[in-house]
Amino acid sequence: MLDAFSKAVVTADASTACVSDINALKKFVSEGNRRLDAVNAIASNASCMVSDAVAGMICENQGLIQAGGNCYPNRRMAACLRDAEIILRYVSYALLAGDASVLDDRCLNGLKETYAALGVPTTSTVRAVQIMKAQAVAHIQDNPSEALAGAKLRKMGTPVVADRCASLVSEASSYFDRVIAALS
């Protein structure tokens, strides 16, 4: 498992050179608190994000909860919720580390093959991940949609900066995209 710092070291070691791009790491350090807030935004809203994502996926494809569907009966729905939580958890680890290796090694490696063997429909899984991606973006920006969230609207109340953590938003999105790419 690597983080942003050890990734730089491993890359430099491949050419037996010193780590030269210190400025990128300094940026990581200076924006460290924002990163921790972003991880906290995901971790604090995790169960809500997971249940909404799976419920949303099912709303769009009711066949999943009818007899023969992959979220029927409760036992399989529970497995689905568990898997969505696992994926979200590894994305939060990757965001904390600033590197995708933990997500790749511990979550995505062989996931597609496992789902194929178990008969899990990847299009539905991808849809749930897409919903979690949109939720994560909203929570990291601390700018959830009032129209969509309704009574469940939740703001973290962290100090908001002008760019609404654009670099962290795109980084988190890239990890979700990685999950989607690994599944499809």
Added chain:
Amino acid sequence: MKSVVTTVIASADAAGRFPSTSDLESVQGSIQRAAARLEAAEKLAGNLDAVAKEAYDACIKKYPYLNNAGEANSTDTFKTKCQRDIKHYLRLIQYCLVVGGTGPLDEWGIAGQREVYRALGLPTAPYVEALSFARNRGCAPRDMSAQALVEYNALLDYAINSLS
């Protein structure tokens, strides 16, 4: 590669939980100390060749017998290899400064070090002398800030201890 962040993630993963407040607190602690480490890493990277050359010269000065025929510093090939080894240690120390732990030194320097030096018949005392020279050469604020120098010296001490 072991660092504060990867250790935190590994333990959170073993428990199957999201990063908790205390996890984030540990990462925050390591990030706070990172500024000094990165300063030292930057300065060391900029002067690595000079630092290595000085350390090498110092150890040959203390152990001139190494220049005798058949000894470890006797031919030009050997001389460049000796310098390369010192540079190698300093580079690993730079990596440790970047990572914020002794992982790179442990994994790429110290593991198997004893066996290699015994097999090649190399004495470790000159390495200790070279690194000790570097250890005592650094000066704050001439070379880097005081806190950065503390981090840098701590890693040199770690390498010296592994060799003695």
